[in-house]
Amino acid sequence: MVMPTSGQHQPDVTSPLSNPRLLGLALWLTAMAVFVALSVETSRTRMADELEVAARTLHRLISQRVAQHDAHLTTLIALSSGAEPASGGAVRQVMESISRFYPRIAWLSLVSLDAQTAAGGEMGGSQGAATSGSSGASYPAGTSAVLVREVVDVPAGGGPELTPLAAEIAAQVRGRASVYAAGAGRYLLAKRAPAPSDHAVVLMIEAARLVEPEERPGFAHLRISLDDAALVDLPADASFGPGVSWLKPPHFEKVIDGEGQRLLLSLDRSLPLAALVPPGRLLGFAVVAGLLAAALSFGLGQRAAVKRSELVAQAAEARALLQERETLLAHASRVNAMGELASGIAHELTQPLTALLSRSQAALRLSQADRPDMAMISQALDVNVREAKRAGEMLKRMRDYASNKAPERARQDLNAIVAEVVALTCTDLERRGVALVLELGQPAPEAVVDAIEMEQVLHNLIRNAAEATGRGGTVRIATLREQREAKLVVSDDGPGIPDEVLPKLFTPFFTTKADGMGLGLSLCASLVERVDGRIAAENAAPRGARFTVTLPLAGEARGARAAAGNGSPSAEGRDDA
Amino acid sequence: MMHKVYLVDDDEAVREALAFLLSTYGITAETFGDPQTFLAHVDESRPGVLVVDLRMPLVSGQQLHQKLRERDIDWPTIMITGHGDVAACRRAFKSGIQDFLTKPVDGEVLVDALQQAFASLDAGLEKREARALLARLTEREREVLDMVARGWASKEIAASLEVSARTIDAHRAKIAEKLGTSAVAEQVRLALLA
Incomplete structure (x- = not known):
């Protein structure tokens, strides 16, 4: 069985990106990703900038405060160790006032560094003062103990025991402050009075109070450290959650100017996800982008729908064109084919014409007789009328067959179609010496077809069969009903169809004939498929080929009628053309 | 004497119409639907003119003509055809066809052709008759008749054949008896016909 394939293609409109919903979703996701990336980047930059600004401000403030300490030290040294040293009471008074104004200065102390060798040292010191060398101010090596005697301290006894630091303080360069850790977030700042005084002023600073609470940026982890030991360690406010691990957090670190450049201010800011990508903005953007994507998707959907309908229309147009x-x-x-049949048909027409002419002439002669035999004349004319009608029918058959009027589907008697084609071709078959056997089923099978097109299909099959079987062969035409189908079978007793030819039989331009176009059977297949039928070829036993046209039986072929309705654009197109 | 017409055409309407037409000319036509029927019914004793359609299933007019020849029936045959086929026409004439007419055939043309065919048939029959008579003669008698036909006198013939004039006369009497006529003119006509 060979089922010819239809040459009609459905347009393909299902590529993934042409689905507007998927495209919309993809766009939305992309937009969200870009938004998150941009948001992270800008937030990180902004947060780093904020930290930088806050840290620099803080650094400046702390540096300014620290600079005051130096001023206090200088003032106190000047008071206590000047050319006319003030009384202890006056020093205390100044100290108290400083203490009052500067709460971060937890303790002020004026000490005297007394040592056994102190006198000698002072002598040496006076000499050393002239040289002002770094070692000149130092106590001689080997000085095992320096006695620290507190002269004035405010608040009294509020400071640590200075004895362990005495040697170090005594070893300080005069006029330059030194810093010592004092524990509990405090540090000591000590400065020796210029020679020859053996005084030194010591301040104890609460490091935490270098930063006013309102100055501290809540978002940052603030540290002030001395020799890597934290004096102040203020974590960020709890409201600023832990940062993300995949991004390097901003960090600020700078040595505080003053205090011997030994205090280090460092600030760290964590980058919480919520700060990097604020949920509210994300949500807002998601909604807006979602709406835009939905709108875009809808627009694209509309366009795709328009395009799809255009494609469908184009396909229909192409199909109509193909049908046309x-x-x-x-x-x-x-x-x-009419050309091929012409001589046979001419003969077919010649016969009635011959009879007509002869009988007319005979009647004419009879009428010219002395006593015309009117009965005979009338009979002759009567026969002539029938004969002329017979010729007229033949002409009509020919004209119909050769006409190019638009196909018109209607319920047709297949036996009548066979009779028409046989009338057209019998002379041709006689001439070829091919016998024709008809096996017409009763009641006649009916199908919804265009009579002329079906005649053409049958004619093609008969002609092929006659050519295959040749002189002396027989062509059989049968019509039958089989369940809900009408069948038209044309068989011959020729050599049959070679197996390799069978599958290609209905392919356009395939032919085994020397002068054939190869369009006959493919055209037959198209014409039959137009009316929801099918055509098949097979080899018959014991020999010969059999072609079977199967059509939906009329009356049970509602689908066929609907299809016939759909097929009408081609007919309309033709009318327009 | 009016001869018969044998009309062989596979188309009944044509057959009947032609026979009808011929009947108005007083010509009797016997009709046959196919050459086989005609061949089965043909009677040599009833000579006639054949009007045959060139193209018929199974046996063509041409073949029918051939078959009749094989049976030594050489009645004139008029071929009628619906196809103005030049090649077939030439073949037909070569095989001794009397006339070749194309359908539709005009009555006058057909009747003219038939008249000629009848004449030809008569001539043929006469010739056949003459031959039959002449066939009775011995070789010597035939020789003598030929010389008579040339206008020679009995003496001249005797001299030529180196026999006596009496012998020649005896031959001539035999000839007259065999040919059924003593008229020299009739004897000469028969000799020339054959």
């Missing part, structure tokens, strides 16, 4: 071409081809092929 097939109709033209069918007509051309019939005209061509």
Whole structure:
């Protein structure tokens, strides 16, 4: 069985990106990703900038405060160790006032560094003062103990025991402050009075109070450290959650100017996800982008729908064009076949014409006789009328077959179609010496077809069969009903169809004939498929080929009628053309 | 004497119409639907003119003509055809066809052709008759008749054949008896016909 394939293609409109919903979703996701990336980047930059600004401000403030300490030290040294040293009471008074104004200065102390060798040292010191060398101010090496005697301290006894630091303080360069850790977030700042005084002023600073609470940026982890030991360690406010691990957090670190450049201010800011990508903005953007994507998707969907309907329309147009071409081809092929049949048909027409002429002349002669035999004349004319009608029918059959009027589907008696084709071709078959056997089923099977096109299909099959079987062969035409189908079978007793030819039989331009176009059977297949039928070829036993046209039986073929309705654009197109 | 017409055509309407037409000319036509029927019914004793359609299933007019020849029936045959086929026409004439007419055939043309065919048939029959008579003669008698036909006198013939004039006369009497006529003119006509 060979089922010819239809040449009609459905347009393909299902590529993934042409689905507007998927495209919309993809766009939305992309937009969200870009938004998150941009948001992270800008937030990180902004947060780093904030930290930088806050840290620099803080650094400046702390540096300013620290600079005051130096001023206090200088003032106190000047008071206590000047050319006219103030009384202890006056020093205390100044100290108290400083203490009052500067709460971060937890303790002020004026000490005297007394040592056994102190006198000698002072002598040496006076000499050393002239040289002002770094070692000149130092106590001689080997000085094992320096006695620290507190002269004035405010608040009294509020400071640590200075004895362990005495040697170090005594070893300080005069006029330059030194810093010592004092524990509990405090540090000591000590400065020796210029020579020859053996005084030194010591301040104890609460490091935490270098930063006013309102100055501290809540978002940052603030540290002030001395020799890597934290004096102040203020974590960020709890409201600023832990940062993300995949991003390097901003960090600020700078040595505080003053205090011997030994205090280090460092600030760290964590980058919580919520700060990097604020949920509210994300949500807002998601909604807006979602709406835009939905709108875009809808727009694209509309466009795709329009395009799809355009494609469908184009496909329908192409199909109509194809049908129109097939109709033209069918007509051309019939005209061509008519040429082949012409001599046979001419003979077919010649016979009634001959009879007509002869009988007319005979009647004319009879009428010219002395006593015309009117009965005979009338009979002759009567026969002539019938004969002329017979010739007229033949002409009509020919004209119909060769006409190019638009196909018109209607319920047709297949036996009548066979009779028409046989009338057209019998002379041709006689001439070829091919016998024709009809096996017409009763009641006649009916199908919804275009009579002329079906005649053409049958004619093609008969002609092929006659050519295959040759002189002395027999062509059989049968019609039958089989369940819900009408069948038209044309068989011959020729050599049959070679196996390798069978599958290609209905392919356009395939032919085994020397002068064939190879369009006959493919056209037959198209014409039959147009009316929801099918055509098949097979080899018959014991020999010969059998072609079977199967059509939906009329009356049970509602689908066929609907299809016929759909097929009408081609007919309309033709009318317009 | 009016001869018969044998009309062989596979188309009944054509057959009947032609026979009808011929009947108005007083010509009797016997009709046959196919050459086989005609061949089965043909009677040599009833000579006639054949009007045959060139193209018929199974046996063509041409073949029918051939078959009749094989049976030594050489009645004139008029071929009628619906196809103005030049090649077939030439073949037909070569095989001794009397006339070749194309359908539709005009009555006058057909009747003219038939008249000629009848004449030809008569001539043929006469010739056949003459031959039959002449066939009775011995070789010597035939020789003598030929010389008579040339206008020679009995003496001249005797001299030529180196026999006596009496012998020649005896031959001539035999000839007259065999040919059924003593008229020299009739004897000469028969000799020339054959």
